[in-house]
Amino acid sequence: MLLGKHETFQTRSSNMKVISAGFPKTGTKTMTVALKTLGFNVYDYMENSTILGKDWEKIFKAGGTTEDFRRMYENVDAVSDVPPCYFWEELHKAFPDAKIILTTRDEDSWFKSLVTQMRSVESSWTLKLMSLLTPSGYLSFNILSDHCVGRVIFGLRDSLFWKPFRRVTLNELLLKLKFRKHNSHVIQNAPPEKLLVYNYRQGWEPLCKFLGVPVPDVPFPHKNKGANLVDEYLATDPIMIKIEKELMLSLATILVLCCIGGYCLFSWGPTNIWNFLCSAVEASWNKLV
Structure with a gap:
């Protein structure tokens, strides 16, 4: 069954249905758009860092419980990107019926894309000013992106936004090890009947079959090509546009x-x-x- 061009699959339950556990730069933004096209309410990085920023700050600093995760996402259909992909196991304990998607790509192209993305973030003065002069930007970029995600998930010791005189050191060996360990942990520990290992080049068919939804009558999306996320987000993302207005004020x-x-x-x-x-x-x- 095909959906019409402007139709979406409407989800009904308030419980989370999809946990996208893929590491950043494995097609997470593409997965977000694909899930939204299928009718799912998705929390990507910006929703997680601004709407749930205080909750995630507390989890990174002091820990969290299954009840915390259940409360945070009780009305959300799906999550993607960091921090949720790193805490996929804890989320699955809170929502045991949710299906898990591990987005993947080859290691060398993943690292190249990650470096391009981080250099783009590092060189953006708009993001620097947002992280310093706006409440939402300070929480999203300074506290979570820099001090939590950067240091805990990627193991970065330096700030992406305020590293004076030289660029952040990106250790290729250690970053690739983190990538391998994350993927291996998901594959070894996720319930096999609830796990889809997926590459966005596979298109709609395996994804829709896994989720049990009709294939939409629209081309499969491909977002963040060339790791140009900063420019794209500044131009189109409603939360980023809101933060830009805070910055102007x-x-x-x-x-x-x-x-x-x-x-x-x-x-x-x-x-x-x-x-x-x-x-x-x-x-x-x-x-x-």
């Missing part, structure tokens, strides 16, 4: 404050401003003592 506020400061400096002179600040500090100190 922050920059406008800084500009207004600088103008006020410049006007005061010009009108009062640096000596009078200094005397005013000293008097204010002295008055505050006298109140304290």
Whole structure:
């Protein structure tokens, strides 16, 4: 049975149905779009880091329980990318009926794509400013992406956003070992009847058969070609667009404050401003003592 071009398979249960356990750069963005096309409500990285950012921060720092994962995703059909792919086993304990998809690709092309992606993130001043000047960006990029995902999942010691004078060191051997260990762990520990090892080049047929849904009458998607995720997200992702608006507001506020400061400096002179600040500090100190 084929779905019409603008139709989707509508899921009904509130329990999670799909855990995409593939490591980043194995077609996770393509899988997200494919699952959305099939009618699933999907949480990818941006949804996880902004909507559930505080929960994930707590899990990385102090741990989490099965009840935590069940509460976080009680109304979500599917998850993809980090952090969920790394915690696929804990998610499956919370939702034992969910099916698991391990997206894969050959190791060398995976590493090449990962490096391209990380260099793109590392060189983006828009993301740097978002991570510093917006509440959502600070949580998503600074705390989770840098301090949690980067260090725990990939083993990076340096910051992707604020590494002065030189680029982040990407150890090819260690990163490939993490990739192999993750894939092997999923294959060895996921229930065989609930696991699909999948390459996006296989298209709709094996994916839809595994999920028990009709094949849609649309071409299979291919997202994040050439690891150009940053530009694509900035242009199209609604959460990123929201963070961009936060950044514009922050920059406008800084500009207004600088103008006020410049006007005061010009009108009062640096000596009078200094005397005013000293008097204010002295008055505050006298109140304290």
